[in-house]
Every structure is written in structure tokens, then in C-alpha cells.
Amino acid sequence: MTSSATLPPLAIVVLVSGSGSNLQAIIDAIAAGRLDANIRAVISNRDDAFGLQRAHQAGITTRVIRHQDYTSRATFDNALRHTIDRFSPELVVLAGFMRILTDDFVNHFHGQLINIHPSLLPAFPGLNTHRQALAAGMTEHGASIHFVTNQLDGGPVISQIRVPVLADDSVETLAQRVLLAEHRLYPATLQLFCQRRIGQQGGQVSLDGQVLLKPLNLTASGFACAQ
Numbered sequence: 001m002t003s004s005a006t007l008p009p010l011a012i013v014v015l016v017s018g019s020g021s022n023l024q025a026i027i028d029a030i031a032a033g034r035l036d037a038n039i040r041a042v043i044s045n046r047d048d049a050f051g052l053q054r055a056h057q058a059g060i061t062t063r064v065i066r067h068q069d070y071t072s073r074a075t076f077d078n079a080l081r082h083t084i085d086r087f088s089p090e091l092v093v094l095a096g097f098m099r100i101l102t103d104d105f106v107n108h109f110h111g112q113l114i115n116i117h118p119s120l121l122p123a124f125p126g127l128n129t130h131r132q133a134l135a136a137g138m139t140e141h142g143a144s145i146h147f148v149t150n151q152l153d154g155g156p157v158i159s160q161i162r163v164p165v166l167a168d169d170s171v172e173t174l175a176q177r178v179l180l181a182e183h184r185l186y187p188a189t190l191q192l193f194c195q196r197r198i199g200q201q202g203g204q205v206s207l208d209g210q211v212l213l214k215p216l217n218l219t220a221s222g223f224a225c226a227q
């Protein structure tokens, strides 16, 4: 295992469209010394995203690239890509970024683009995951962090966190439990990137150079197979 003490902080850019509670969890983990990352910028496609205020509060550079100002998905993604590139991040972190990205964009950031999704992928890609989990009678739900590919929510899964579905759960109570779990999963997973332990090999995830046969599972005591 590599010691992160000798490594420079991981340069990241975070993309948000809304509340930015996952961004806040990342900011808080850095402030607490649990995450050796440097957020070079927070970028949003919406100027009213609360995540931008969280970034300002933390003194982080922000950029807004409004998708309405572009005539096509390709021109928006091109502007977004150039804006990100100016910050030279090692990793681009999607945290509630509600845009489908073009193949050109995804290919440009191959191996450097990750997303958090509120389900145990491959179950329930797309929207309304909590409603789908309840309708399917699942007893367990959760969140996943995956490399982004041109398959919607279909890229190689790096890590997951599981939460129980309770008998009296509503969509709202289940969503809240999953979101709190996401706030643990993103910083913990990013720290593995900061330690330069995670890679993408072909269509698979590697940890310390070894292909992962299944996603890392975050429990109360950390990632069992990452210690």
C-alpha cells in the first residue's frame, strides 16, 4: 500500500447542479484532514445551484456554464471540457451533476471521471431510484461510485455503501438515509484516489494494480478489502 503522506494532494474539479450536499461532505472531509484533495474549482450548469454557495463559503473558485446558453449538447460539453481543462484536475468528480454527457466528453476524461449514483448498481440506473427500490420490494438499497462511460450509470463500479430498507420507509425517508450514506462513501472513495490506489483497466476497476472482482463495500469499519 502507498502512503499518501508522500503524495501531493489530488487535484479535483467537482461538478454540481443542485444542493451540493456531497460537495459539502468532500469539503468537510478535506477540512478535517481525512481527505488529501485540493478542490481546484466547482462548476455548475445552473447559476442557482446551492452547491455554488457552499463552494463560495469554503473559498473555492466557481464557474457557471449554463446549458441553456448553448445550442447543442456537443457545444455545451465542449465549453465544459475546456473550462475543466484549464484547472488541470487529476480527477473530475460528478456530485449531483444532472446532465447526460457526450461520448467525446466522456472519452476525453477516460479514467478521470467518476459519479455517485443513489442505488446499488447495476440495479436501478437512471432517475427515481428510491421509488424503484421500494416498488421492487428491496430489503437493501444504497449508493455506488462508478467511472463514467457512455452507458448511462453503466460504467465500472468502484465502491458501494448499503443501507437497509425499513418496513415503514417512504421515498423521502429512504432517500435521506441513502444521502447520508453517500456523504460517507464519496470522501472515503476519493481518499483511495488521493492515495493513487484506484485505476481503470479496460472496463474494470483496479485497486493497487489488481483488478477488482466486485465493488469495494464501505462498512462502519472502512473498506474491508482495501486495508
Ligand code: GRF
Pocket: 016, 017, 018, 019, 020, 021, 022, 023, 095, 096, 097, 116, 117, 118, 143, 179, 182
Ligand atoms: C445524490 O443523491 C447523488 O447520488 C445524485 O444526485 C444527488 C445529489 O445530491 N447523483 P447533492 O446535490 O450532493 O445534495
